[in-house]
Amino acid sequence: MADPAVLATEGLSKSFGALKVARDVSIALPRGCRHALIGPNGAGKTTLLNLITGALKPDSGRIVLDGEDVTSVPIAARVRKGLVRTFQINTLFPELTPLESVTLAVCERERLTGQLWRALAAQKDAIDEAFAVLTQLRLADVATRPTRTLAYGQQRLLEIALALATRPKVLLLDEPAAGVPKDESAMLFSVIAGLPEDISVLFIEHDMNLVFSFASHIIVLVAGGVLTAASPDEIRSDSRVRDVYLGHSAHV
Amino acid sequence: MTNALTDPQKWIASRSRWSVFEIVFWLAALLPFLLFPTYLTLASQVAIAALFALSLDLILGYAGIVTLGHAMFFGIGAYTAGILSARYGWGDPITGLVVAGAATGLVGFVASYLIVRVQHLALLMVTLGLGFLTYELANAMSWLTGGTDGLQGVQMWPIAGLFRFDLWGYAGYSYVLAVLFICFLLSRRMVNSSFGLALRGIRENTKRMPAIGSDHRAHLRRIYTVSAVMAGLAGALLTQTTSTVGINALSFERSADVVVMLILGGTGRLYGAIVGAIIFMIARDQLAGINPQYWYFWIGLLLMVVVLFMPKGILGFVARLAGRSSDG
Numbered sequence: 001m002a003d004p005a006v007l008a009t010e011g012l013s014k015s016f017g018a019l020k021v022a023r024d025v026s027i028a029l030p031r032g033c034r035h036a037l038i039g040p041n042g043a044g045k046t047t048l049l050n051l052i053t054g055a056l057k058p059d060s061g062r063i064v065l066d067g068e069d070v071t072s073v074p075i076a077a078r079v080r081k082g083l084v085r086t087f088q089i090n091t092l093f094p095e096l097t098p099l100e101s102v103t104l105a106v107c108e109r110e111r112l113t114g115q116l117w118r119a120l121a122a123q124k125d126a127i128d129e130a131f132a133v134l135t136q137l138r139l140a141d142v143a144t145r146p147t148r149t150l151a152y153g154q155q156r157l158l159e160i161a162l163a164l165a166t167r168p169k170v171l172l173l174d175e176p177a178a179g180v181p182k183d184e185s186a187m188l189f190s191v192i193a194g195l196p197e198d199i200s201v202l203f204i205e206h207d208m209n210l211v212f213s214f215a216s217h218i219i220v221l222v223a224g225g226v227l228t229a230a231s232p233d234e235i236r237s238d239s240r241v242r243d244v245y246l247g248h249s250a251h252v
Numbered sequence: 253m254t255n256a257l258t259d260p261q262k263w264i265a266s267r268s269r270w271s272v273f274e275i276v277f278w279l280a281a282l283l284p285f286l287l288f289p290t291y292l293t294l295a296s297q298v299a300i301a302a303l304f305a306l307s308l309d310l311i312l313g314y315a316g317i318v319t320l321g322h323a324m325f326f327g328i329g330a331y332t333a334g335i336l337s338a339r340y341g342w343g344d345p346i347t348g349l350v351v352a353g354a355a356t357g358l359v360g361f362v363a364s365y366l367i368v369r370v371q372h373l374a375l376l377m378v379t380l381g382l383g384f385l386t387y388e389l390a391n392a393m394s395w396l397t398g399g400t401d402g403l404q405g406v407q408m409w410p411i412a413g414l415f416r417f418d419l420w421g422y423a424g425y426s427y428v429l430a431v432l433f434i435c436f437l438l439s440r441r442m443v444n445s446s447f448g449l450a451l452r453g454i455r456e457n458t459k460r461m462p463a464i465g466s467d468h469r470a471h472l473r474r475i476y477t478v479s480a481v482m483a484g485l486a487g488a489l490l491t492q493t494t495s496t497v498g499i500n501a502l503s504f505e506r507s508a509d510v511v512v513m514l515i516l517g518g519t520g521r522l523y524g525a526i527v528g529a530i531i532f533m534i535a536r537d538q539l540a541g542i543n544p545q546y547w548y549f550w551i552g553l554l555l556m557v558v559v560l561f562m563p564k565g566i567l568g569f570v571a572r573l574a575g576r577s578s579d580g
């Protein structure tokens with residue numbers, strides 16, 4: 001049987017001293033999936049993202065991207081292979097404009113940033129592509145304002161725009177709607193739902209309404225380990241999930 | 253409020269277009285020939301300091317690399333040019349300049365592998381340490397460098413075989429200004445390239461760079477090497493226009509002064525380096541004339557006023573005022 005997963009982790013473990021932040025985590029993301037990663041605070045969701053993207057080195061286990069073991073590949077090289085993330089806390093370029101920021105991401109992808117003597121204005125394709133990405137994410141109107149002056153919700157969208165400009169195969173979204181008011185977060189998720197179908201998306205999200213409306217599959221992480229991974233309907237009726245996680249939540 | 257952008261390419265191009273101010277600025281650089289012919293030697297010193305500050309702006313202003321040891325490259329360039337003449341009898345200025353640039357570039361390239369591994373305080377200490385190492389090496393190798401006595405016997409041939417370095421500094425200032433202008437043009441081209449954009453990305457958020465697939469350390473190594481070359485050229489120009497090299501070319505004071513110049517003028521705008529150098533050098537010339545012992549007092553005061561009230565430097569402050577008046 002062929003493995004349909006674009007991204008798979010196999011027995012990922014990581015400890016900080018006596019604290020086990022990841023226990024034998026094995027997950028698989030099929031092509032074009034919309035998976036949610038949920039779990040109570042401190043369950044190790046962001047840690048898992050850091051392990052997958054290379055910000056942290058696992059103590060044991062493997063990360064396989066498109067059949068290739070990328071466990072020891074540096075962060076930037078993983079991004080160029082299509083494994084890309086966004087950040088829970090805006091990690092943008094405050095003084096650059098969105099147009100410049102996204103153009104930069106496109107230029108890095110196309111290896112154009114090694115060109116010291118060619119004017120940026122001459123990188124016409126990169127600029128047009130950047131503007132197309134910004135338009136797609138409804139940021140065209142603010143494309144030429146410094147990023148620091150953008151509304152918070154627009155900055156969250158720019159997080160995603162930067163990631164999209166790298167042409168990801170797998171997109172890991174760390175609480176894309178963190179800090180965004182409820183009415184805006186639905187809009188943000190509709191943008192996420194509209195991402196190209198061939199991109200596999202894994203998102204961390206606390207709002208169960210959003211999780212159940214946008215995820216086709218839910219991975220529940222508790223104390224660094226995978227409790228269960230199943231469809232939203234199964235998760236909804238899983239008593240263990242209720243006990244450790246949803247029991248605390250008023251949303252369900 | 254929001255003006256819909258119709259042509260993003262045009263907007264990017266407009267960011268790097270030459271302004272009238274720039275043309276006026278460079279024409280004004282010719283004024284010393286007419287207005288202050290007795291100050292051409294000072295003008296040369298200012299232009300050399302400006303080139304040195306420009307080299308610093310490339311790494312500090314654009315890529316965010318803070319250094320307290322940049323005199324290392326200035327000094328290596330100065331000594332290379334000096335030693336070529338004093339020890340090997342080669343006094344041709346232009347080839348001497350090229351050799352000095354190549355030598356500092358080589359040292360800068362090797363040092364860059366160390367520099368990109370550290371940040372913040374560690375970076376300051378590493379650059380400071382490299383500066384001290386170079387200083388004491390030059391001091392110890394007095395058979396080559398002349399040690400604390402300085403390198404004697406530097407003699408420069410006419411520039412391109414045609415223009416003799418004259419006592420009044422006509423040839424000297426022309427030569428230095430030409431090199432400064434060429435280096436400025438190259439710098440301007442570089443910071444307005446996609447590479448320059450990547451440098452600004454590093455300055456704005458180093459953490460994000462790998463997350464957009466950037467091998468940002470390679471960018472840093474490159475710009476550090478370019479900056480070293482330019483600092484080396486500045487040092488070589490000082491040797492060639494003054495026919496001597498002292499150990500102070502490598503001193504910590506020189507490393508600190510160039511940071512002060514850049515901060516005064518404003519980082520990350522190229523012209524800030526030049527304006528800062530002009531202000532610093534002229535202030536030093538005037539203040540040292542009044543009281544040679546305590547002139548750093550005034551530099552200290554000026555530095556604090558600028559940092560506290562003009563966080564983007566004097567040029568940044570002027571640009572903001574100009575922007576405000578054109579808005580209103």
